[in-house]
Amino acid sequence: xxxxxxxxxxxxxxxxxxxxAVTLALFIVLVFALTVVKVTRGDPMQAFDHSVRPxxxxxxxx
Amino acid sequence: xxxxxxxxxxxxxxxxxxVQLLKPRVMSLVVFTALVGLLVAPVSVxxxxxxxxxxxxxxxxxxxxxLNMWWDADIDAVMRRTKSRPVPSGKxxxxxxxxxxxxxxxxxxxxxxxxxxxxxxxLLAFTIFFYAxxxxxxxxxxxxQNIVIGGAAGAFPPxxxxxxxxxxxxxxxxxxxxxxxxxxxxHFWALALFMKDDYSNAGVPMLTVTHGRKATRTHILVYTLxxxxxxxxxxxxxxxxxxxxxxxxxxxxxxxxxxxxxxxxDEAMAEADGYAVEKSVFxxxxxxxxxxxxxxxxxxxxxxxxxxxx
Numbered sequence: 001x002x003x004x005x006x007x008x009x010x011x012x013x014x015x016x017x018x019x020x021a022v023t024l025a026l027f028i029v030l031v032f033a034l035t036v037v038k039v040t041r042g043d044p045m046q047a048f049d050h051s052v053r054p055x056x057x058x059x060x061x062x
Numbered sequence: 063x064x065x066x067x068x069x070x071x072x073x074x075x076x077x078x079x080x081v082q083l084l085k086p087r088v089m090s091l092v093v094f095t096a097l098v099g100l101l102v103a104p105v106s107v108x109x110x111x112x113x114x115x116x117x118x119x120x121x122x123x124x125x126x127x128x129l130n131m132w133w134d135a136d137i138d139a140v141m142r143r144t145k146s147r148p149v150p151s152g153k154x155x156x157x158x159x160x161x162x163x164x165x166x167x168x169x170x171x172x173x174x175x176x177x178x179x180x181x182x183x184x185l186l187a188f189t190i191f192f193y194a195x196x197x198x199x200x201x202x203x204x205x206x207q208n209i210v211i212g213g214a215a216g217a218f219p220p221x222x223x224x225x226x227x228x229x230x231x232x233x234x235x236x237x238x239x240x241x242x243x244x245x246x247x248x249h250f251w252a253l254a255l256f257m258k259d260d261y262s263n264a265g266v267p268m269l270t271v272t273h274g275r276k277a278t279r280t281h282i283l284v285y286t287l288x289x290x291x292x293x294x295x296x297x298x299x300x301x302x303x304x305x306x307x308x309x310x311x312x313x314x315x316x317x318x319x320x321x322x323x324x325x326x327x328d329e330a331m332a333e334a335d336g337y338a339v340e341k342s343v344f345x346x347x348x349x350x351x352x353x354x355x356x357x358x359x360x361x362x363x364x365x366x367x368x369x370x371x372x
Contacts, residue, residue, distance in 0.1 A: 012076045019077030030114055034177055037110045 079153040083131055083162055084124025091351070092123040092219045098355040099223025099238055102301045102362040107178075107227045114177040115226040119219055122170035122186045126215070128163035129194035132156050134202070137264040143257060163194070178226035185225055189218040203265070206272040210285075213246030214239075220355070237296040238358070244289040245351055248282045248321060252344040255279070255324070256337035279325045282343075286321035290314045293354060303371040305364070306357040313350050320346055 048056065096119045100112055107115070131138065131149050139150035148154040167190050175183030197212035205211075217239045224235035254261060254270045255278060261268040269278045293314055297307035320343035327339060364370030 009074055012074060016075070016077045016080075019080075030117070033110045034114055037108050041108065 075148065075154045075158070079148045080162060082148050083128040083154060083159055084121075084166075085127035085131075086124075088127060088216075089120050089124055091216070093120045094352065095238070095242065095355055096120070096219035096223035098359050099220030099235060100227050101223075102234070102358050103224045103227035104300065105227045111177055112226070115174060115182065116223070118170045118174040118177060119186060119222050119226075121166055122174070122190055123219065125163050125166035125170055126190040126193040128159050128166065129190070130198045132159035132163060133194070133198045135159075137203075137266060140264040141257075141260040143260055174222075174226075179229045181229055181231075182222050182225040185218060185222045189215055189222070192218075203267070206267045206269045208267070209250045209269075210247050213243050213250075216246060217242035234296070234299045234301045237292065237299060238301075238355075240292045241289075241296060241354060242351065244285065244292050245347065247285040248289065248317075249344065249347040249351075251278050251282050251285075252324065252340050252347060255332070255340045256344070275329055279327070283321045283325040286318055290318065296354075296358075298372075300371065301358050301361065303361040305360050305370065306354075309353060309357040313353055317343075317346065317350050 093116055097116050100107060100115065131147055134144075135149040135156050138144035138147050144150065149156050149159050167187075171183050171187045171190070174186050193212070193215035197208065197215055201208040201212050220238035220242070221231065221235045224238070225231060251269060254268045255275060262271045269281055273281075293310050294307070296302055297310050320339070323339050324343055332340060361370040
């Protein structure tokens with residue numbers, strides 16, 4: 001039995017779905033890139049984590 | 063049964079129809095002016111953050127365009143210039159345009175806040191509100207000053223770009239705002255003069271309809287005269303310089319000549335040559351704005367080589 005010919009509306013829906021998929025994929029890439037930039041641009045950070053860190057101690061007179 | 067017509071929806075839009083909802087041509091002006099605002103600022107921005115910022119400013123502008131198309135579907139259907147837009151042509155349902163507009167507005171504002179800063183995001187939110195509510199819902203159908211006050215919506219993008227880079231508002235960003243704000247009325251009134259019956263058929267109180275065409279011609283000249291000091295004044299700030307000032311003097315001289323020629327003509331003369339002068343001034347006004355912002359960009363680009371700026 002032959003397949004019925006594809007209706008124009010199916011092509012349009014397929015195009016719409018592909019468009020949304022590509023947009024979402026690009027959005028994910030953009031958010032990832034922003035995250036990488038934001039995280040790697042920060043100054044070296046450290047905080048109290050239950051071990052002695054002399055460099056975190058406030059020096060006298062400050 | 064496999065007959066597709068049994069479940070076909072009336073407004074089955076393609077992806078391109080949703081893109082058209084975002085007014086891509088208006089978006090190109092927004093992208094350009096916002097980019098210039100961001101690049102001429104005295105603070106450098108990481109390229110990824112700059113790209114994301116411009117993208118979300120453009121998305122916000124597109125969202126306000128979708129909200130405008132939702133609200134104005136009735137008058138868009140009457141006007142020749144707008145009747146092929148997705149909502150009046152039946153490709154996209156009005157409710158869909160509203161949903162797209164609201165969703166994209168939220169995404170654009172929040173993402174701009176996260177990517178750049180919350181001042182820029184706040185300005186973007188205000189711009190969307192101004193265009194969709196103040197201009198589209200209130201001013202457009204109630205006052206012939208719709209273009210004058212509504213022009214503020216189109217004037218915000220360079221200010222938002224500047225805020226993305228600096229996190230502040232300054233004289234320079236206010237002057238870039240003022241340049242577009244003062245440019246908008248003569249630009250749109252030149253269009254209204256040769257899009258003769260469109261606005262009156264739609265019942266939009268354009269100046270040409272409420273005060274007549276002679277008064278519109280006078281308004282174009284007066285607003286062009288008011289635009290000139292703003293355009294030249296920007297040349298004396300930190301974003302200006304000799305290149306900008308030379309370009310601005312030439313562009314303003316040409317624009318003023320065009321406005322004066324429009325003012326001198328009457329309807330009979332305009333009808334006789336098919337509104338040739340009005341059309342040429344309208345086309346030139348687009349170049350006028352692009353070249354002013356291009357000159358800002360040139361000053362900023364040449365500054366590292368010791369040539370741009372004062």
